[in-house]
Amino acid sequence: MTIRDIIEGKKEWRAHVARVKALPQEYQIVYKEIQKYLFKVGPVELTEGTGLLSGIVDLFEEGVALGKGVLDVTGSDVAAFCDDLTKDSKTYADIYQESVHQEVNKGTDKTE
Template sequence: MGIQDIIEGKRQWRAHMARVKALPPDYQIVYKEMQRYLFKVGPVDLADGPLLPEIVDFFEEGAAASKGVLELIGDDVAAFCDGLIEGSPTYADIYQESISGKPGTAGK
């Protein structure tokens, strides 16, 4: 990864966060909670994948339709996030696989 890649990544992240800041306040709060949750348990490709921008797209459409954020996702933010990442490999899955080997086989 070169310096240009890092600069471009920062530029894209800032543009993404500008879109989030343009959302209504309730949408911003829920997005930040979703982001926090996904960064803790989310899929391996979260930073490079399309999930976060797709959430912002979904929220922008909901805000344009004058819907409340909880009308879109329901009352349980974590359950909604779990539904989004269902079937995607997570860091927790990778860790679980690394420790679930048979006893005595580590390091061989």
């Protein structure tokens, strides 16, 4: 990663944060909770730019434009909304589980 990439990444993140701050308060609150949840769950692509998070902001901006409340967009179970977004995504927990599985398999191969 070059310095130029880092600077570009910071510019993208600042623009993303500005979009979030432009949302109505209820949307900002739910966005921040979604962000915290996703950072805990850890889908790998979350660290690759702002793709997933930008998609959520796009969805929220569309909801605002249509005059919908945030829970009309996400549904009342925001965690389920997040899980649905990431159901096909590889997480850091998945990667860790795979590495543990490989280590176990290496250990059993040696004992045979």
